Amino acid sequence: MMKNLLEDINSTLLMGPGPSCVSLSTYHAMSLPTIGHLDPYFIEIMDGIKNGLRLLMGTKNDVTVPLSGTGSAGMEAAFVNLVEKNDKVLILINGVFGVRMAEVATRLGAQVDKLETEWGKVIDVKEVKAKLASAKYDIVAVVHAETSTGVCNPVEKIGKLVAEQGSLYIVDTVTSLGGIPVEVDKWGADVCYSGSQKCLSCPPGVSPITFSKKAMEKIIARKEKVPNWYLDMTLLTAYWGGSKRVYHHTAPINMMYGLYQAIYQILDEGIENVQKRHKEMHEYLVEQLDGIGIKFLVEKENRLPMLNAVIVPEGVDEAMVRSRLLNEYHIEIGAGLGALAGKIWRIGLMGHTARSYNIDKLVDALKCIMKE
Amino acid sequence: MMKNLLEDINSTLLMGPGPSCVSLSTYHAMSLPTIGHLDPYFIEIMDGIKNGLRLLMGTKNDVTVPLSGTGSAGMEAAFVNLVEKNDKVLILINGVFGVRMAEVATRLGAQVDKLETEWGKVIDVKEVKAKLASAKYDIVAVVHAETSTGVCNPVEKIGKLVAEQGSLYIVDTVTSLGGIPVEVDKWGADVCYSGSQKCLSCPPGVSPITFSKKAMEKIIARKEKVPNWYLDMTLLTAYWGGSKRVYHHTAPINMMYGLYQAIYQILDEGIENVQKRHKEMHEYLVEQLDGIGIKFLVEKENRLPMLNAVIVPEGVDEAMVRSRLLNEYHIEIGAGLGALAGKIWRIGLMGHTARSYNIDKLVDALKCIMKE
Numbered sequence: 001m002m003k004n005l006l007e008d009i010n011s012t013l014l015m016g017p018g019p020s021c022v023s024l025s026t027y028h029a030m031s032l033p034t035i036g037h038l039d040p041y042f043i044e045i046m047d048g049i050k051n052g053l054r055l056l057m058g059t060k061n062d063v064t065v066p067l068s069g070t071g072s073a074g075m076e077a078a079f080v081n082l083v084e085k086n087d088k089v090l091i092l093i094n095g096v097f098g099v100r101m102a103e104v105a106t107r108l109g110a111q112v113d114k115l116e117t118e119w120g121k122v123i124d125v126k127e128v129k130a131k132l133a134s135a136k137y138d139i140v141a142v143v144h145a146e147t148s149t150g151v152c153n154p155v156e157k158i159g160k161l162v163a164e165q166g167s168l169y170i171v172d173t174v175t176s177l178g179g180i181p182v183e184v185d186k187w188g189a190d191v192c193y194s195g196s197q198k199c200l201s202c203p204p205g206v207s208p209i210t211f212s213k214k215a216m217e218k219i220i221a222r223k224e225k226v227p228n229w230y231l232d233m234t235l236l237t238a239y240w241g242g243s244k245r246v247y248h249h250t251a252p253i254n255m256m257y258g259l260y261q262a263i264y265q266i267l268d269e270g271i272e273n274v275q276k277r278h279k280e281m282h283e284y285l286v287e288q289l290d291g292i293g294i295k296f297l298v299e300k301e302n303r304l305p306m307l308n309a310v311i312v313p314e315g316v317d318e319a320m321v322r323s324r325l326l327n328e329y330h331i332e333i334g335a336g337l338g339a340l341a342g343k344i345w346r347i348g349l350m351g352h353t354a355r356s357y358n359i360d361k362l363v364d365a366l367k368c369i370m371k372e
Numbered sequence: 373m374m375k376n377l378l379e380d381i382n383s384t385l386l387m388g389p390g391p392s393c394v395s396l397s398t399y400h401a402m403s404l405p406t407i408g409h410l411d412p413y414f415i416e417i418m419d420g421i422k423n424g425l426r427l428l429m430g431t432k433n434d435v436t437v438p439l440s441g442t443g444s445a446g447m448e449a450a451f452v453n454l455v456e457k458n459d460k461v462l463i464l465i466n467g468v469f470g471v472r473m474a475e476v477a478t479r480l481g482a483q484v485d486k487l488e489t490e491w492g493k494v495i496d497v498k499e500v501k502a503k504l505a506s507a508k509y510d511i512v513a514v515v516h517a518e519t520s521t522g523v524c525n526p527v528e529k530i531g532k533l534v535a536e537q538g539s540l541y542i543v544d545t546v547t548s549l550g551g552i553p554v555e556v557d558k559w560g561a562d563v564c565y566s567g568s569q570k571c572l573s574c575p576p577g578v579s580p581i582t583f584s585k586k587a588m589e590k591i592i593a594r595k596e597k598v599p600n601w602y603l604d605m606t607l608l609t610a611y612w613g614g615s616k617r618v619y620h621h622t623a624p625i626n627m628m629y630g631l632y633q634a635i636y637q638i639l640d641e642g643i644e645n646v647q648k649r650h651k652e653m654h655e656y657l658v659e660q661l662d663g664i665g666i667k668f669l670v671e672k673e674n675r676l677p678m679l680n681a682v683i684v685p686e687g688v689d690e691a692m693v694r695s696r697l698l699n700e701y702h703i704e705i706g707a708g709l710g711a712l713a714g715k716i717w718r719i720g721l722m723g724h725t726a727r728s729y730n731i732d733k734l735v736d737a738l739k740c741i742m743k744e
Contacts (some may be wrong), residue, residue: 002420002636006629009413011405018622019406031403033383034391034575035676036704041381048374069441069602071565072621076602104601153505197622203406205440205577205624208407229476230441230448247709250390250569252577254402255627257378264374271726332408 012326014352015362016334017147017307018175019197019204020350022258026202029261030254037251045260046240046251053208056200056271057173057192058183063233064210066241066259068252069194069319071174075104076236078141078170078191079233083218085109090131090167092094092123092158095146097172105141108227113137119339120149120309122302125157132165139168145176145196148337150298150309150346152180153237159187162332168215174198175206178266178351179278179306190215196255199278199306201351202262205255236244263350274351278305281354288363292370297344306354308347309340313370318342321369329365384698385725387734388706389679390517390547391576392722394630395597398574401633403625409623417632418612418623424635425580428572428643429545429564430555436582437606437612438631440624443546443567444580447476448562449603450513450542453583453591457481459510462503462539464495467518468709469544477513480599485509491711492521492681494674497529504537511540517548519570520709522670522681524552532557540587546570548725549580550638551650554575561586568627571650571678573723574634577627597703634723646723650677653659653726657719658736664742669716678726680719681712685742690714693741699738 010260013195014021035042048312053064067073079101083089090112091102106112115131117123121143132140144155155171162169171189171211173182178199190212196206211219211233219226226232230249238246266274282305286296289310297309312318318335322345325331334346345363386393387571407414425436439445451473455461461482461581463474466489479483487503489495504512512534516527527543534541543561545554550571556564569576583591583605591598591605598604603619610618638646654677658668661682669681684690690707694717697703706718719734 002424002632002635002639004415005420006401006404006415006633006636009407009629012407012411014406014408019408019625022406027403027405029378031399032381033399034376034394034569035381035384036386036388036391037576038696039384039704041377045377048377052374057421069445070621070697073441073602078602080600089520100601106598107601109597109599139687189648195622197406197587203624203626204409204622205627227479228448229472229479230445230454249442250567250576251629252442252575253391254575254622254630255624257381257575258626260374261378264378266374267374326411332411 010330013331013361014348015353015358016332016348017354018195018348018350020201020348021352022201022203022351023265025265026258026261029257030203032257034253037253038245038247042253043245045256046346049256049260049263050240052267055267056177056182056225056263057208057210059185059210059343060208061184061212062241063216063237066256067207067209067231067314068249069207070204071207073193073195073231074193075172076099076108077209078105078193079108080228080231081226081233082170082215083108083110083190084222086111088113089139089141090115090137090256092128092142093117094121094123094151095143095148096148097120097143097225101141114228120151120297122151123153125154129161133162136165137167139170141170143172145173145304145307147175147254147307149340150304150307151302152304156187159189163188168218174191180273180275196259196262197353200262200266202258205252206259278349278354281349281356281359282308284356285349285359288359292363292367306348306350308349309344310347311344316370318345324369325365331362331365376551382702385703385733387730387732388704388720389579389612390567390720390722392573392720393725394573394575394704395724396570397637398630398633400523401573401629404629406625409625410610410617410619414625415617417628421632422612422633424639426633427639428549428554429580429582431557431582433556433582433584434613435588435609436575437608438628439579440621441579442576443565443579445603446565446567446581447473447544449581450565451476451480452600452603453605454511454540454563454587454597455480455482456594458483460485460508461511461513462487462509464492464500464514465489466495466521466523467491468520469515469518473513492523492669494523495525497526500530501533504533508537509539511542515543515544517545517676519547519679521712522547522563522675522676522679524676528559535560544668547676547679550646552647556582568631568634571723572634572638574630577624578631605712650721650726653721653728653731656728657721657731660731664735664739672732674717678720680721681716682719683716688742690717697737703734703737
């Protein structure tokens with residue numbers, strides 16, 4: 001027999017790199033009665049999600065849908081639909097998720113070129129300009145909010161350079177969407193994907209994604225079919241769009257309820273107000289951490305408000321602090337990854353987590369643990 | 373602004389080809405507090421799910437996990453991990469999901485050979501034997517419970533023939549798992565996948581999958597990496613197994629709660645008791661439908677208990693009946709697909725749906741609608 005582990009789940013204050021805290025109404029939405037994936041009422045919900053995502057993503061793209069997978073499925077979908085064998089792809093890398101993009105594209109048979117920047121530093125637009133002048137790329141890809149370092153990359157400026165070259169432009173907005181402006185059309189992004197469990201404050205499991213007309217034209221003109229039936233956008237759009245909804249796969253109905261409610265709440269509070277709250281809470285966190293001598297990894301002008309990479313103070317056992325925060329205070333924060341492992345903590349202020357009382361709880365707990 | 377469509381969702385009696393009805397406790401599980409995907413408590417929950425799935429699937433396979441996608445992601449994962457370019461793959465086809473397997477494998481660069489049987493008929497073991505004698509295949513794949521027709525294929529007998537050839541054997545148990553015996557080890561299946569939303573009675577969104585040692589050996593020995601980072605089993609096993617859990621992607625935490633609870637309930641009722649209930653409810657449905665002159669598509673000995681394909685009586689407007697069932701009685705049943713569109717209804721008795729009072733509701737409603 002199984003233990004009933006679910007009876008003893010602790011409510012945890014999620015202040016790591018995601019998942020973030022979820023509101024009561026979004027939790028409730030997840031538990032509403034499942035209906036059929038072709039039920040006309042579910043199709044209305046699908047349309048509501050599509051319209052809501054267009055507002056959040058700053059796009060008029062017809063093909064704007066949530067994929068039935070997590071943010072990493074969004075990355076996979078972006079590349080597997082666009083990349084054809086031997087396409088030249090440039091990946092701008094300054095953290096884990098840029099590295100992952102290169103891995104995904106390489107596996108799909110692309111000729112991948114990388115422009116690497118030190119982790120924790122922002123991508124230099126001048127270097128991108130020089131790189132683009134040196135070769136012609138079919139696709140250029142970059143992460144907007146690098147979750148592994150807390151750096152915000154200049155995706156709009158890079159987008160202008162990519163547009164001059166006529167390349168397709170993929171932007172990862174997994175951590176940024178909902179917390180800072182995401183302007184797909186203004187940036188000239190051809191594919192942009194996100195995740196449900198960051199600033200949207202829905203549990204993990206679905207990945208919003210949008211494709212420009214130019215991106216869809218490339219997909220439709222492919223010589224070979226997309227080598228991934230599950231994520232093929234030509235099939236997915238037949239289910240998510242058009243007048244006749246053609247069955248593709250069974251959508252994760254209750255996850256979609258969660259996403260619907262999460263978007264509903266952001267629109268209800270106001271997209272700009274939610275972004276303002278993220279900015280203000282970030283500033284409050286900076287001030288509070290400064291009070292206990294904790295400094296930031298990233299220089300001020302390039303910091304993300306929702307993902308705060310802070311330097312572990314000298315002599316502090318960082319893993320012990322995280323472990324005590326989780327076990328004694330039920331607060332989760334994130335560790336550093338790769339070259340930053342052991343050197344930083346990653347404090348998330350994403351979506352519903354970005355409240356002053358959460359920051360107070362964390363800072364109080366850190367004070368107690370570190371003074372011992 | 374968005375309408376709050378979630379406030380008006382009707383509780384629907386789900387008697388189609390899936391999703392099926394969900395118990396109150398599983399709905400509640402979906403709404404429990406999200407915790408981190410690397411939280412030690414979540415890792416205990418993951419281990420509970422893996423052990424539960426091994427019991428349900430009749431396997432000792434170490435690599436037995438739920439994928440972060442629906443049943444179709446399970447099919448994709450089975451093929452994308454096993455198929456290498458130019459592998460010879462035989463697909464046994466007698467319905468939509470066999471056709472889909474061929475499409476998935478073809479896109480991955482396999483040389484696909486098909487053995488096709490009329491939809492609604494069972495695959496003939498003698499024909500399989502002759503086919504296997506005619507050529508050597510790297511992989512043979514078949515659907516256990518063909519959801520599009522209601523046919524149960526003889527996967528154990530086919531497995532014996534496949535084993536004689538030394539080919540790898542993929543079995544789709546999306547609709548069968550939980551409702552009829554699934555015996556992965558006894559069948560000699562090397563990969564077997566399912567979906568959460570059929571006889572497990574969890575909302576859609578996760579796909580249990582298991583890989584034999586032989587299957588994992590082929591994956592590890594691949595000349596090229598799996599061309600799908602998201603579903604690469606060598607990466608997924610590093611997160612789901614072993615002593616050190618290596619972050620891969622953020623698991624859909626609340627969907628995993630739902631799956632945990634759904635498995636818990638099946639084990640609590642007893643796997644054999646649940647299967648017995650499916651069988652008895654199927655027999656009760658046959659009897660009740662016989663009373664109103666509705667006949668079955670599939671011959672008795674090859675019928676699935678959980679997916680009942682019945683012939684639409686002469687002169688009845690099948691779409692009108694389905695539409696009235698949904699709109700007036702809040703009961704969903706399924707339409708025919710492909711060659712069977714307009715000719716059959718598909719009545720699901722999956723998991724929590726398989727109760728006599730549900731059958732009574734449906735038959736009463738059908739009587740009312742058809743006598744008008």
